[in-house]
Amino acid sequence: MNNNNFKSQINFSTILFLTSLAGGTILFFLQMIFPDEINILIIGFFYLIIAIVLNIIMLFYLLYFFTLLPDLRTKIANQALLILSNIPIASLYIYLTFNK
Template identity: 40%
Template sequence: MSDFNKISTQTRPIKMAIYSFAGGTFFFISHLLFPNEIVFLIGGWCFVVIALFTNAIMLLFLMRKLIVARATRTKTIEEIAILLSNIPITALYLFIIINQNNLF
C-alpha cells in the first residue's frame, strides 16, 4: 500500500502541470475562436489566478520535498522543471490576448 502512495505523490505535480496547460490552452483557443465572447476571457483570467495559486502551493511542496527527501532529488527537480514550464507558455498566451484586444 505504501508503494501506491509513493507513485501517486510522485505523479501529482506532473498531472497538475498537464491539467494547467490543458485548461489554459482551452481558454486561449476558445478566446481566439470566439473573440467577442467575454465569457472565455473572464473564465481564462479566473483560471489563470486559480492555477497560479495551486501551482505555487505545489511548488512550495516540491521545494520542501527537495530539501527533505534527498533520495528523490533528481525526480523532484524534474517535477519542478515540468511545473515551471507552464510559466512561459502562459506568458505567451497572455501576450497574444493582450495585443489582440489592445488591452494596454
C-alpha cells in the same frame, strides 16, 4: 513520509501540470475562435488565478521535499521544472490574447 509514498504523490504534480496546460490551452483557443466573447476572458482570468495558486502550492511542496529526500532530488527537480514551465506558456497565451 517514506520514499514510496512520496513517489506515488509526486505524480500529482504531473497531473497538475497537464491539467493547467490543457485548461489554459483550451481557453486560449476558445478566445482565438470567439474574440468578441468577454465571458471567455472572465473565465480565463479566474482560471489563471486558480492555476497560479495551485502551481505555487505544488512548487513549494516539491521544494520542501527536495530538501528532505536527497535520493529523489533529480525526480523532484524535474517535476518542479514541469510546474515552472507553465509560467512562460501562460505568459505567451496572455501576450497573444491581449496583443492581437
